[in-house]
Amino acid sequence: MAETTNIAGTEHHGDGESRRDFLVLTATALGVVGAASVAWPFISSMNPAADTLALSSTEVDLTPVAVGQSITVVWQGKPVFIRHRTEKEIKEAADVNVAELRDPQTDASRVKKPEWLIVVGICTHLGCIPLGQKPSDPRGEYDGWFCPCHGSQYDSSGRIRKGPAPLNLALPPYEFKTDTSLKIG
Numbered sequence: 001m002a003e004t005t006n007i008a009g010t011e012h013h014g015d016g017e018s019r020r021d022f023l024v025l026t027a028t029a030l031g032v033v034g035a036a037s038v039a040w041p042f043i044s045s046m047n048p049a050a051d052t053l054a055l056s057s058t059e060v061d062l063t064p065v066a067v068g069q070s071i072t073v074v075w076q077g078k079p080v081f082i083r084h085r086t087e088k089e090i091k092e093a094a095d096v097n098v099a100e101l102r103d104p105q106t107d108a109s110r111v112k113k114p115e116w117l118i119v120v121g122i123c124t125h126l127g128c129i130p131l132g133q134k135p136s137d138p139r140g141e142y143d144g145w146f147c148p149c150h151g152s153q154y155d156s157s158g159r160i161r162k163g164p165a166p167l168n169l170a171l172p173p174y175e176f177k178t179d180t181s182l183k184i185g
């Protein structure tokens with residue numbers, strides 16, 4: 001399947017099976033998610049004006065996203081990573097000694113529902129898009145995301161654990177309208 005027709009990879013881990021599907025969410029994000037090594041300012045220059053973006057929100061149906069899968073949606077021109085976390089990922093995130101973190105935040109303070117982690121997919125170092133959304137991607141040593149630009153590693157709560165990035169992956173404003181309906185923005 002051509003990369004340019006998809007913006008979101010889904011993945012499935014946990015039962016020894018791995019598959020690669022794509023959810024076609026919008027045609028406006030061509031190349032955004034695939035361009036992991038392209039710095040974000042370049043991408044942003046193609047986006048609509050800021051005053052238009054400021055008003056926008058993105059609604060996402062989470063029904064097709066199984067445990068262990070991740071999708072990427074676009075909100076205000078930015079990639080937002082949505083991961084349906086496994087029990088293992090939730091436990092790993094909760095078991096971290098927060099005092100040892102560079103940007104100390106509990107996992108509980110970063111989620112509204114433990115099974116859903118929702119973060120802005122932009123590295124806090126220099127703005128690349130970290131890898132970890134697709135089954136074939138490296139996820140670093142902490143079951144999260146790996147930024148190929150300078151090697152930052154994020155954990156399964158999107159917190160910075162290694163490499164030069166100073167901060168955790170940002171949290172977008174969002175609310176669950178129902179158990180499976182998410183509104184970002």
Ligand code: FES
Pocket residue numbers: 123124125126127128147148149150151152163164165
């Ligand atoms: S931009 Fe991610 S490590 Fe530098």
